[in-house]
Amino acid sequence: MFARRLPLLFALGLAGLAWPLLATAYQFGVMNAKARAEPAQIEPGGNARISVVANDGLQKPVASATVTISAATGYFEASNENVVIGYTDQDGAFQTVWHSNLQTPSGAQTFQVTTVKNGYISKFPVTATTQVIVVGDPPPSGDPARGNPGFPAP
DSSP: HHHHHHHHHHHHHHHHHHHHHHHHHHOOOOEEEEEEESEEHHHHHHTTEEEEEEEEEEEBTTTTTTTEESSSEEEEETTTSSSEEOOOTSSSSSEEEEEOOTTSSSSEEEEEEEOOOOEEEEEOEEEEEEEEEOOOOOTTTTTGGGTTOOOOOO
């Protein structure tokens, strides 16, 4: 008799487990992230503010999401490296400042942005990109007017 009820108990148990999972998926669901760099153009040695905003599927801010931004060159003020990790605030926003090197060549500098928070899209990261256009030529090596630390002392 117990063997006949086992499939029913098992089915009820699975249904009981599935309900919290469905409620969690409905409550959190999708997370979107947008990234922007300002200004859009800088000179070698300049800097730009990188802003990230994370929203859920209802366009409500996602607070405490982990944001990772990486760049091929330059460094971020918060980390002094070409990668920075931070968290979104109560408005779903994170900002940092990126500095180009004096020798950064002209062209697009692309930033890879990854945003993740438990409970959103099965923990898969949400990615975005933004870029800054570096315009102008890098200063010649040893140019004191551009603050090149390699300039030889007189």
